[in-house]
Amino acid sequence: MKGAIIGDIIGSAFVNDNKSSTDFQLFKPISSFTHDTILTLSTADSISNQISFEESLKKWVKKYPYAGYRSNFIDWVDSNSPKPYFSSGDGAARRISPIGLAAKTLEEALIKAEETTYLTHNNPEKIKASKAVTAAIFLAKNGKNKQEISDYISENFNYNLSHSLTELHDQVIDPNLTSPAPIAISIFINSDNFEDAIRKAISIGGPSNTIASITGGIAHAYYKHIPRSIIRRALNRLTPEMQRIIDSFEDVYLQTTDENKEILINLH
Numbered sequence: 001m002k003g004a005i006i007g008d009i010i011g012s013a014f015v016n017d018n019k020s021s022t023d024f025q026l027f028k029p030i031s032s033f034t035h036d037t038i039l040t041l042s043t044a045d046s047i048s049n050q051i052s053f054e055e056s057l058k059k060w061v062k063k064y065p066y067a068g069y070r071s072n073f074i075d076w077v078d079s080n081s082p083k084p085y086f087s088s089g090d091g092a093a094r095r096i097s098p099i100g101l102a103a104k105t106l107e108e109a110l111i112k113a114e115e116t117t118y119l120t121h122n123n124p125e126k127i128k129a130s131k132a133v134t135a136a137i138f139l140a141k142n143g144k145n146k147q148e149i150s151d152y153i154s155e156n157f158n159y160n161l162s163h164s165l166t167e168l169h170d171q172v173i174d175p176n177l178t179s180p181a182p183i184a185i186s187i188f189i190n191s192d193n194f195e196d197a198i199r200k201a202i203s204i205g206g207p208s209n210t211i212a213s214i215t216g217g218i219a220h221a222y223y224k225h226i227p228r229s230i231i232r233r234a235l236n237r238l239t240p241e242m243q244r245i246i247d248s249f250e251d252v253y254l255q256t257t258d259e260n261k262e263i264l265i266n267l268h
Contacts, residue, residue, distance in 0.1 A: 001044055001254070002246050003220025004097040004213045006234040007198055008036040011209030014202050020169075022199035027233050033242075035067040036213045039095035041242055043116060044249040047102045053116040073120070085120045090210055092117040093129040093181050097217030100137025101253045109138040129181035132157040133214055136185050140222035141254065149222075150189050153182075161186045165204055172206030180207060184214035194219045194226045221254070 013028040038060050046056035061069065061077045069077075076085040096113050103109035113134035117127045132153055139149045150161050159182035163171065168183050184201065191197035197219035201212040220226060235243055 001040060001097045001101060001217065001220070001249060002231070002235075003194060003226060004040050004094065004217030005033065005037045005238075005246065006220075006226065006230060007201065007212035007214070007216025008040075008094070008209045009033050009234045009237055010198055011202060011212030014208040016206065017208065019203045019205070022196070022203045024199070024202070026195075026198070026230065031234075032237055033067065034209055035061075035069045036091065036094040036209060037238070037242070038064045038067045039091060040097060040213075041245050043095050044098040044245055046116075047098055048245070048249050048252070054119050057116075057119065084118060084122045086123070087121050087126075089121070090126070090129070090180055090207075092121040092126055093133045093179065094210055094213045096130050096134050097137055097221075098249060098253070100134040100217070101141055101221060101250075103134075103138055106135060106138050109134045125178045128157055129179040132159060132185065133181050133218065136188070136218045137221045140218055146189050146222075150185075153185055157182075159185065161189050165190070165200060169204040169206075172204050172211065180211050181214060184211045185218065187211070187215045188218040188222070191215075191219060194223045195230060197223075198230075224254075
């Protein structure tokens with residue numbers, strides 16, 4: 001979860017800014033959380049406090065209404081409509097990392113991913129993307145190696161995860177791209193550690209906060225460790241309330257290194 005939020009914050013300053021290299025300054029003065037962070041926190045809050053995904057989502061959006069949502073989405077939230085919001089975007093796959101971390105079984109993870117995605121992205125490709133990302137996070141957290149994760153995703157979701165970074169760049173700028181999920185999963189598969197995953201996610205250009213958020217969520221579940229400097233610089237951009245949600249959720253659902261725990265405590 002923290003990895004997805006950090007990916008969002010770092011990626012926010014590089015949207016559609018093709019770096020073409022992994023050698024760049026991770027944080028800029030304008031680096032900040034976006035709606036991806038808010039909706040990820042809403043998912044965690046739903047799980048931690050056993051409230052519906054819809055109730056939690058709407059609560060968090062109303063609490064932080066200026067995080068870059070589409071105007072139609074805000075209208076849907078404010079209307080309290082019982083009907084789903086039919087988005088063509090990729091927000092659902094970016095907010096589901098807490099599900100993959102909290103689920104007791106892979107089946108549960110996939111059911112919950114579809115449930116929350118249906119609220120806003122009732123589209124087969126978007127549901128498929130959310131389930132694939134959730135599965136990758138669940139498998140990563142539970143000790144599967146990259147080959148096992150790649151094989152499962154390829155076989156069950158028909159995603160080709162063997163593309164090079166150059167090929168992924170060509171895909172991400174394709175206007176006919178149905179979802180960035182396979183791109184983000186591919187980057188994780190080809191990463192060496194958390195920071196390397198984020199840098200590679202940014203380097204291919206396109207919607208950097210989307211790709212880095214998805215990649216970061218999987219990479220954190222797999223590598224478990226995030227460098228101290230990255231955690232501190234990212235989470236200092238959040239409110240104390242947000243930090244508490246992350247801390248309490250990961251204390252229950254994710255094994256965090258002692259070093260990372262110390263940083264979270266000191267941020268409060």
